[in-house]
Amino acid sequence: MRTAYGVETVRAAERALMAELPEGALMRRAAAGLAAVCAGLLGRVYGSRLVLLVGSGDNGGDALYAGAYLARRGARVGAVLLAAGRAHAGGLAALLGAGGRALDTGAEAYAQLAAADLVLDGITGIGGHGGLRPDAVPPARAARESGAVVVAVDLPSGVEAGDGTVRGEALRADVTVTFGAYKPGLLIDPAAGYTGAVRLVDIGLGPYLPDVPEAEALQHADVARLLPVPAGESDKYRRGLVGVVAGSAKYPGAAVLAVAGALRGGAGGVRYVGPGGPAVLARFPETLVSEGTPAEAGRVQAWAVGPGLAEGPGLDDVLASDVPVLIDADALRTLDAAAVRARTAPTVLTPHAGEAAALLGAERAEVEAGRLAAVREIAARYGATVLLKGSTTLVAGPAPDVPVRVNPTGTSWLATAGSGDVLSGLTGSLLAAGFAPRDAASVGAYLHGLAARLAADGAPLAAHDVADHLPAAWRNVTGGA
Ligand SMILES: NC(=O)C1=CN([C@@H]2O[C@H](COP(=O)(O)OP(=O)(O)OC[C@H]3O[C@@H](n4cnc5c(N)ncnc54)[C@H](OP(=O)(O)O)[C@@H]3O)[C@@H](O)[C@H]2O)[C@@H](O)CC1
Ligand SMILES: Nc1ncnc2c1ncn2[C@@H]1O[C@H](COP(=O)(O)OP(=O)(O)O)[C@@H](O)[C@H]1O
Numbered sequence: 290m291r292t293a294y295g296v297e298t299v300r301a302a303e304r305a306l307m308a309e310l311p312e313g314a315l316m317r318r319a320a321a322g323l324a325a326v327c328a329g330l331l332g333r334v335y336g337s338r339l340v341l342l343v344g345s346g347d348n349g350g351d352a353l354y355a356g357a358y359l360a361r362r363g364a365r366v367g368a369v370l371l372a373a374g375r376a377h378a379g380g381l382a383a384l385l386g387a388g389g390r391a392l393d394t395g396a397e398a399y400a401q402l403a404a405a406d407l408v409l410d411g412i413t414g415i416g417g418h419g420g421l422r423p424d425a426v427p428p429a430r431a432a433r434e435s436g437a438v439v440v441a442v443d444l445p446s447g448v449e450a451g452d453g454t455v456r457g458e459a460l461r462a463d464v465t466v467t468f469g470a471y472k473p474g475l476l477i478d479p480a481a482g483y484t485g486a487v488r489l490v491d492i493g494l495g496p497y498l499p500d501v502p503e504a505e506a507l508q509h510a511d512v513a514r515l516l517p518v519p520a521g522e523s524d525k526y527r528r529g530l531v532g533v534v535a536g537s538a539k540y541p542g543a544a545v546l547a548v549a550g551a552l553r554g555g556a557g558g559v560r561y562v563g564p565g566g567p568a569v570l571a572r573f574p575e576t577l578v579s580e581g582t583p584a585e586a587g588r589v590q591a592w593a594v595g596p597g598l599a600e601g602p603g604l605d606d607v608l609a610s611d612v613p614v615l616i617d618a619d620a621l622r623t624l625d626a627a628a629v630r631a632r633t634a635p636t637v638l639t640p641h642a643g644e645a646a647a648l649l650g651a652e653r654a655e656v657e658a659g660r661l662a663a664v665r666e667i668a669a670r671y672g673a674t675v676l677l678k679g680s681t682t683l684v685a686g687p688a689p690d691v692p693v694r695v696n697p698t699g700t701s702w703l704a705t706a707g708s709g710d711v712l713s714g715l716t717g718s719l720l721a722a723g724f725a726p727r728d729a730a731s732v733g734a735y736l737h738g739l740a741a742r743l744a745a746d747g748a749p750l751a752a753h754d755v756a757d758h759l760p761a762a763w764r765n766v767t768g769g770a
């Protein structure tokens with residue numbers, strides 16, 4: 290599991306660790322790790338040209354000490370002091386003592402930036418707020434426009450560490466070297482889009498961090514542990530039946546795609562309820578098709594309702610059931626929060642940003658800019674597990690103290706019609722197979738994103754390709770076991 294901790298938590302852990310170390314030791318440890326990454330990126334340190342962008346805080350201190358290490362190894366290092374007179378005193382002394390130079394933001398700074406091999410962004414770290422200040426914008430842009438590798442210290446300056454929002458201009462890095470722990474902003478868009486490759490430097494913070502992080506991301510091993518393997522005595526009922534309520538005369542394809550996902554999700558069988566029966570059967574003869582309403586259909590262990598659904602009794606029937614329910618797409622538009630909160634079995638909502646905005650009475654852009662707050666707010670209001678889809682997919686449970694899961698798989702090729710229908714069926718199937726709602730949603734997103742990467746392989750994909758690659762994604766996670 291990859292874990293991420295909020296700013297106050299990281300600061301508290303740093304304070305506790307620092308209290309046991311000599312003055313300045315922690316910063317020098319961070320800087321040594323940073324310098325080692327830079328040396329690796331440069332290949333040859335001796336004679337290389339480095340520019341440090343240095344703000345007023347400890348983030349600038351890290352950059353200055355790392356610059357000093359590299360200057361002692363023969364790099365030519367210039368430090369652009371953005372907050373003149375307020376740069377970290379110890380770091381600046383170390384750099385000057387190692388032969389580095391201090392620059393103001395005049396012409397020489399821009400000349401050095403244009404010629405640099407590597408730029409270290411030490412403008413702000415976890416203490417920065419509100420995007421880059423105006424005086425930091427031109428050097429940050431010059432760094433980006435030079436041919437240099439841009440390495441962000443702890444975080445790309447201008448992004449909010451705690452929630453991944455970007456409230457102004459921020460610096461785009463090629464690599465981010467973060468200290469002690471990931472911060473949520475490194476994993477969540479839009480901020481995550483600024484980090485480039487993220488490298489974590491261990492500074493010994495681990496024992497001082499709480500057990501429960503703010504956010505977490507599943508990795509292959511976590512998913513493999515959760516995926517079911519049918520036992521010898523399994524039968525289709527014990528593996529769980531998932532009911533899919535999807536499709537309409539207008540969107541019969543949604544029924545096919547949702548069933549395609551459900552068939553690959555680990556349930557023992559898929560029961561389809563809706564007007565798309567003939568289309569579903571033509572593609573998937575193994576589907577159990579029920580006439581009538583969900584209430585009239587046979588028993589299932591979970592329902593997935595919504596993709597391509599026109600109005601009908603489907604949603605009310607399903608909400609009234611005593612099994613886990615996933616609600617997607619059209620079914621979200623008419624959703625009554627009180628009805629969801631009153632349910633005794635778990636409910637999973639899977640909105641994209643537009644649907645999330647409708648659930649919150651907000652603008653879509655607000656949701657996209659503040660995904661973490663949005664997913665938590667919907668989960669709290671509806672008393673449900675919420676899977677917020679999009680460039681970073683997030684999963685939050687109704688309890689506020691449970692970490693939000695950030696999906697690490699996926700590809701922007703997934704932004705194609707019908708791919709969400711596959712995810713609904715798949716996640717419903719995991720619910721029917723007995724997954725807890727947060728696990729079903731996060732494992733569903735993980736496999737779906739991985740299948741999309743395998744299917745796309747650098748080229749456009751169609752939603753049904755994602756469904757077709759789900760078995761390969763499953764095998765990729767389990768090692769084919
Ligand atoms: N603690 C430790 O032991 C360790 C800490 N470590 C490092 O320290 C970093 C945190 O350092 P920090 O707390 O000094 O804050 P930091 O991010 O440098 O910002 C400071 C100042 O910037 C300013 N400012 C704010 N917004 C701004 C903006 N938009 N644009 C421009 N300027 C802006 C504002 O000052 P102001 O100008 O308002 O007085 C603010 O006070 C952390 O990320 C890690 O790198 C590592 O060495 C590991 C050990
Ligand atoms: N920019 C993006 N990057 C990565 N994944 C994306 C992006 N945009 C959409 N997706 C993913 O594609 C799927 C689209 O689902 P959805 O919006 O419900 O579409 P549809 O209703 O057409 O099926 C979701 O899994 C979502 O997370």
Ligand SMILES: [K+]
Binds near residue numbers: 446
């Ligand atoms: K930075």
